Amino acid sequence: MRRRQRWLGTVAEIGTPAALVVVVAIWSTGTASFFFPPLPSILESVWTLWLAGPYRGDVEASALRGLAGFGVATVLGISLGIALATLPRIARAVHPVLEFLRAMPPPVLVPFALTLFGIANSGKIFIIVATAIWPILLNTTDGVRSVDPLVLDTSQVYRLNGWRRIWSVLLPAASPQILTGMRTATSITIIVTIVSELVGSFDGIGYQLLRAQRTYGMVEMWSGVIILGLAGYLISVIFMVIDHKMLSWFHGARGSR
Amino acid sequence: MTNLFNHASATAEPVEAAHAGAGPPAPSARTFLEVSKLKKVYGTETKTPVEALHEISLDVREREFVCVVGPSGCGKTTLLRCIAGLLPPTSGQIALQGHPIDMTPEGMAVVFQDYSRSLFPWMSVSRNVTLPLSANGVARRERRMLAAQALEAVGLTGAADRYPWQLSGGMQQRVAIARALAFQPKILLMDEPFASVDAQTRADLEDVVLRVHGEFSTTVLFVTHDVDEAVYLSDRVIVLSSAPTRIREVVPVELARPRDQAETRELREFVELRTRVYRGVRGR
Ligand SMILES: Nc1ncnc2c1ncn2[C@@H]1O[C@H](COP(=O)(O)OP(=O)(O)OP(=O)(O)O)[C@@H](O)[C@H]1O
Ligand SMILES: [Mg+2]
Numbered sequence: 001m002r003r004r005q006r007w008l009g010t011v012a013e014i015g016t017p018a019a020l021v022v023v024v025a026i027w028s029t030g031t032a033s034f035f036f037p038p039l040p041s042i043l044e045s046v047w048t049l050w051l052a053g054p055y056r057g058d059v060e061a062s063a064l065r066g067l068a069g070f071g072v073a074t075v076l077g078i079s080l081g082i083a084l085a086t087l088p089r090i091a092r093a094v095h096p097v098l099e100f101l102r103a104m105p106p107p108v109l110v111p112f113a114l115t116l117f118g119i120a121n122s123g124k125i126f127i128i129v130a131t132a133i134w135p136i137l138l139n140t141t142d143g144v145r146s147v148d149p150l151v152l153d154t155s156q157v158y159r160l161n162g163w164r165r166i167w168s169v170l171l172p173a174a175s176p177q178i179l180t181g182m183r184t185a186t187s188i189t190i191i192v193t194i195v196s197e198l199v200g201s202f203d204g205i206g207y208q209l210l211r212a213q214r215t216y217g218m219v220e221m222w223s224g225v226i227i228l229g230l231a232g233y234l235i236s237v238i239f240m241v242i243d244h245k246m247l248s249w250f251h252g253a254r255g256s257r
Numbered sequence: 258m259t260n261l262f263n264h265a266s267a268t269a270e271p272v273e274a275a276h277a278g279a280g281p282p283a284p285s286a287r288t289f290l291e292v293s294k295l296k297k298v299y300g301t302e303t304k305t306p307v308e309a310l311h312e313i314s315l316d317v318r319e320r321e322f323v324c325v326v327g328p329s330g331c332g333k334t335t336l337l338r339c340i341a342g343l344l345p346p347t348s349g350q351i352a353l354q355g356h357p358i359d360m361t362p363e364g365m366a367v368v369f370q371d372y373s374r375s376l377f378p379w380m381s382v383s384r385n386v387t388l389p390l391s392a393n394g395v396a397r398r399e400r401r402m403l404a405a406q407a408l409e410a411v412g413l414t415g416a417a418d419r420y421p422w423q424l425s426g427g428m429q430q431r432v433a434i435a436r437a438l439a440f441q442p443k444i445l446l447m448d449e450p451f452a453s454v455d456a457q458t459r460a461d462l463e464d465v466v467l468r469v470h471g472e473f474s475t476t477v478l479f480v481t482h483d484v485d486e487a488v489y490l491s492d493r494v495i496v497l498s499s500a501p502t503r504i505r506e507v508v509p510v511e512l513a514r515p516r517d518q519a520e521t522r523e524l525r526e527f528v529e530l531r532t533r534v535y536r537g538v539r540g541r
Contacts, residue, residue, distance in 0.1 A: 148374055150369060150371055150374040151375065151377065153338075153341075153343050153367075153369070153375070154367075154369070154377075156342075156360065156361050157341060157343070157361045157365065157366065158366070158389030158392060158393075158436075158440065159361070159363070159389070159393060160388065160389070161392070164388075168377075168380075168388060172377070172379040172380075173379070175379070249378050249379045249422070250379070252378075252420060252423070253378040253420075253421075253422035
């Protein structure tokens with residue numbers, strides 16, 4: 001019964017997108033619309049253009065910026081989040097400043113980063129960090145604040161202090177929420193990476209998409225969109241694996257309640 | 258390899274042989290823990306403050322085994338939490354070896370009444386037991402040995418690699434006990450630690466704690482609902498009244514040690530003491 005259900009689930013997971021691709025492929029090959037070029041040629045250029053062709057460097061540049069920004073946002077977000085959750089006085093002091101910064105819409109940061117960093121990578125990474133950090137920071141703070149008080153009492157009794165308290169108690173206890181924050185941050189990272197490449201940039205997926213749009217390169221545009229979709233899918237698979245590896249205790253403990 | 262903490266069912270030889278004659282050292286005359294005029298009111302800032310402890314003064318000597326009994330809700334857990342430095346008293350003082358308590362003092366272990374929430378679900382059972390040891394600078398090999406022996410003592414050798422949430426309530430409670438034992442505390446606070454185990458396991462665990470108390474000169478403060486258990490274990494039973502909570506009666510228990518589940522409980526003295534404590538709890 002169980003196994004049968006899982007098998008059906010797998011079939012649906014692969015089958016639904018496959019069916020969709022087939023339908024769109026047939027339909028788009030049939031139409032002569034300028035805006036919807038035939039799907040086979042789009043899929044082909046995902047490979048020949050983006051992954052193994054002239055735009056490969058752009059994919060790498062974007063991936064690098066995204067990864068760097070996301071990495072810095074994660075490290076900073078978790079560290080600051082723990083600091084804010086464990087140092088309530090400091091938290092109260094910086095709260096207004098944080099709310100102000102958080103309220104700033106990402107595009108506003110673009111000219112600012114341009115002036116500050118020029119068109120260098122660091123400017124784009126700055127924008128990614130400045131926008132992707134929030135869900136991580138807030139979820140970490142929230143997660144650490146809601147650790148079971150008896151767990152904290154236990155840590156105090158057994159003198160789990162400093163790093164050990166952070167590493168063995170606070171971080172694992174908050175890890176379900178931290179991972180949720182990180183997952184949200186990944187979609188923000190993708191969006192902001194692309195947006196940051198639309199202005200003051202000479203490479204990256206965003207730059208090429210803009211160029212394609214200006215030159216009516218429909219195949220290029222559509223295949224770029226597919227590249228982004230694939231990146232999103234890859235990320236969600238990675239998070240599923242992490243979830244399975246790191247949070248099995250969490251799901252297990254919840255299931256046994 | 259002999260087990261430091263002993264497991265009643267694992268030791269075939271009679272208890273006398275294990276203790277070679279004289280039995281565990283008697284409590285010293287020195288005061289170890291001093292609670293004076295302790296008062297605890299919850300929610301003093303709110304409109305409906307709850308007085309959990311009215312006025313409690315008690316001295317516990319080094320190596321003494323003191324049981325605290327009293328009706329549900331009379332403030333036993335509150336008392337233990339104050340002593341553990343987890344709850345600031347409303348007034349009064351608590352001192353351990355002459356030093357006032359603010360944080361949890363060194364060398365103290367606590368088995369919480371809400372044992373299952375005190376275990377870390379993201380760690381295996383054995384990691385739960387060894388973590389406090391690594392925090393206190395015990396070397397890796399010794400940590401492993403202590404954890405294995407403590408888990409064996411509570412009958413959980415087979416569960417070392419499982420996770421707390423994979424265990425029954427009684428098993429979780431024993432993990433919490435093993436963690437406290439492996440810590441080898443100078444003073445051990447236990448809040449109804451055997452509430453979720455069956456009668457036979459309970460008797461075994463009572464003897465494990467007695468043995469640890471004797472072997473390591475541990476001072477024990479033990480909260481229980483069970484009058485028999487209180488008399489069987491302790492040097493002194495402290496009976497709390499219901500609110501406003503005071504000490505209603507202190508019953509010294511001078512039964513010989515080592516004690517034996519069958520023989521000690523049959524002694525006329527034991528029965529008399531039990532009756533006395535029972536009357537104290539009932540308020541005569
Ligand atoms: N955090 C709290 N806030 C307000 N009141 C509390 C709090 N904790 C306990 N109390 C109250 O203090 C009193 C004593 O509670 P406590 O848990 O110490 O009792 P207890 O003797 O341990 O009971 P039991 O035998 O049922 O475990 C109770 O009236 C309880 O309602
Ligand atoms: Mg209680």
